[in-house]
Amino acid sequence: MAEGSEAEREAKQFADWLAKRMPSAQALSVAPVLRSGATGFSSDTLLFDLAWRERGAEHRKALVVRRAPLGHRVFPAYDIPRQHRILRILATTDVPVPRTPWLEEDPAILGSPFFVMERIEGRIPTDNPPYHVGGWVTEIAPAERSALWWSGLDALASIHRLDWRALGLSFVDTPGAGGTPLLRQLDDYERFLAWATQGERHPTCEPALTWLRANRPREEEPVGFCWGDARPGNMIFQDGRCVAVLDWEMATLGNPVQDLAWWLFLDRHHSEGLGAPRLAGFPSRSQTVERWEERTALSARHVDYYEIFAAFRFAVIMIRVAQGFIAAGALPRDARLATNNIVTQLLSKMLGLPAPD
Structure with a gap:
């Protein structure tokens, strides 16, 4: 994940992008969240905490941004719209998947296409270290x-x-x-x-x-x-x-x-x-x-x-x-x-x- 000023810059760009999709939200702010990087090889995942005020009430939401890799690619192609489409379909079934409210195909926002999904509380078995030996x-x-x-x-x-x-x-x-x-x-x-x-x-x-x-x-x-x-x-x-x-x-x-x-x-x-x-x-x-x-x-x-x-x-x-x-x-x-x-x-x-x- 991006750190320091880069993470803050991405959070600002994401906040500006979200504001256009949440026109009734006031005092909208986005804070980047550090992650462990313990799982996965290919994905570029950003975690954000969203806060805003609407109709006099304070709201908070934890979000995940899945972004196509900016640099080295593990797979020959990384189709973000395809992944988003799969998740939207699966959300209509009994397969437990996060909600994915937004897709952005314009790479100008965060450097590559991305989609946004809700962050679900819980724990993920680690790959680094592998879960049989650590974590x-x-x-x-x-x-x-x-x-x-x-x-x-x-x-x-x-x-x-x-x-x-x-x-x-x-x-x-x-x-x-x-x-x-x-x-x-x-x-x-x-x-x-x-x-x-x-x-x-x-x-x-x-x-x-x-x-x-x-x-x-x-x-x-x-x-x-x-x-x-x-x-x-x-x-x-x-x-x-x-x-x-x-x-x-x-x-x-x-x-x-x-x-x-x-x-x-x-x-x-x-x-x-x-x-x-x-x-x-x-x-x-x-x-x-x-x-x-x-x-x-x-x-x-x-x-x-x-x-x-x-x-x-x-x-x-x-x-x-x-x-x-x-x-x-x-x-x-x-x-x-x-x-x-x-x-x-x-x-x-x-x-x-x-x-x-």
Whole structure:
């Protein structure tokens, strides 16, 4: 997040912008809020406290601004209007999402397009440190961890039960010529990989993509609305209950089991990938798969395939994350994080490839 004078400047610009959308508000003020930065790689998130007077009464509201990245991009494209549209549709369903009252596509206001959403009170399991080894999740009772996991999984299942056609969510489908959502996604991530590596060979991602193409399910698969970045670290919890699902930039159509596989792989990344045991209270993989099948009435028969697909996609994303660290001066230019990281280590293990070096 911006700090000091930059944060104050952004708050002033945001306040001026809000004043035009709240003409009856008097003495409107916006104050920037510092955040921990403990979760997420790709988003540019600004927190503000809004205060105003209207009809003699004092009002306060906590807001979040999701802005397209100003500098280094993890993904080739970052479609803010698309994310806002998804959230507005989901607000009409039983999926818990924040309200999103405003969208601004003019980059002149805050440097790039953005949308505004309400800030929901609660806690988010941390990615840095991963929640199995640090942060508040390590401090709660096993019973609350179990409740957190099940509530998050039930929210995920509610996404997969949506009638995406009736809701008008067909626009999230990955574009391309492939005959199935999976083929279109594989093509899309092949392009992503080429963009990220700039034509250089990646010793883990390339053989993984070959394996995924050769071993993809051949029968017709169910097509549902997929969250894309399905993990506890993209949820807000209150006392073990999921009250908001966040971060929809990876949403697409596909076999919903791919979300379950991403959920499982990210948890594996946060435990096995670090050489750490899973915390007491978290349900097992088999229990999780069984519960998801019960809640969705879908089969998880290809969950192992889609977990490799999850690891491959995350490995491609990590290339850009590593490049961002180098660009920011956080890593030396010869750092090998793009090819040797927790994700590529797990992916190599899953496919029986040589360990990255």
